[in-house]
Amino acid sequence: MQGLRFTFHLVAWLLALSLVTAGCGASKDSGASAEQSAERSRPRGSDAKKDDWDEAAPSTAAADKAVDAAEEDAAADGKPGGGKGGEAKTWKRSTNLANTSRLMIGDEESLPLEGMHVRTKVDGFRARVLIDFYFFNPDERTYEGTFNLRLPNGASPWFLAFGQSAWTAESGVETKPRYDDEEAVRTQGFEPEGIMRARETSWIDPKRARMVPKEKAAFAYGQTVRRRVDPALMEWAGSGVFNARIFPIGPRKLHRVVVGYDVDLTAVGEDLELQLPIPEGLPSSTVDLDIATPKGVTVAVTPTSEGHGKGRYFRLSDVSGQTVTVRLAKAKGIALAGRDPDVGPLFAARVEPALPPAAKAKARGSQRAVFMVDTSLSSNPDRFHVWLTLLRSVLDENRDSIESFGVVFFN
8 A cells, every 4th residue: 555645626515416596586787777786785784693604614616716726736845735825724613503594685784584484204214304484674675685594414405495475464564474374284295396385375476496416507507697587506605504595585575485404313322313403582483393103113302292193293382592302212223115206116224233343354355445435415524524534544454455446436
């Protein structure tokens, strides 16, 4: 192994996931005046705090330039990581709790979050979460904003839509969200079409995103701009934060942003646990839980709530500042089974083999090795670091037996 050198390029996964919407309104080059463009992004005077969000990584374009510059410096200096780049900046996770969001107007101000409705379906070791965020624009101007969301570690977003509320009050201005009753929520599906159908009477001209590879997202973004239409792109901003541009944000209107993500439950001994933090300071909040309960598995939900339908359905209200926890006792070994119309029957399982302790032995067989490394967003940044550390350790501990190796990155 002496003299063997290898490097890893860490930029490719920064935009591995993109969500694109089209038809969001007129673009800045579609004839709008400079005054109208400025009005769309004018701050409204709230006291939004930036510190916890500013720890996110830079945009992909900035990251690409930084990596290219670092590689040029390293090449000039003749060693990896050297050159004239100055002091290195380290990645730092956002300190915001999961499910924390904001809708920024300009760089300094944000619109007030009036409430959120969290729907969660727990099936085995996997949870599908759908959150409706309600923001109110109290001003007489139309704005363009940036929606920020701190996702749980390891979560993968799968849905994004936004639109203006269709509700009206006697005063003409509706500032508070209205939540569907428990029975209605139970009949609503988690498929994108069902999500849009359940909300079709409560919002106006909603924009729904589509999940595509980053290359296709970039192409669609360019094509949409050429049609003189304002596109929107949801992208990973680092530290578990996702960003999406929202337009138009109408005057004196309540606006709904709907985000869905999948996340694994955490193994705690023989149990599985899901935590859903609810931000502080919400005027209202509702959490609906649909929990599959296989034979032999018991469910505990905190804060305490009575379950309905053999303990499967739970509703909690006004839980701002609390963490809703679902605990499945003795559920660690559960497998999931289903069917895809295009593929056929499928199953998923998490397996942890019990390996007996053994003395160190030299590798047998081939003197060549191939490593497969997961670079998807669900593995970054924590798991990706573990994968690289494990790869490095295997190579270090087998220098006398592995003469050559290759690395395959996948997502």
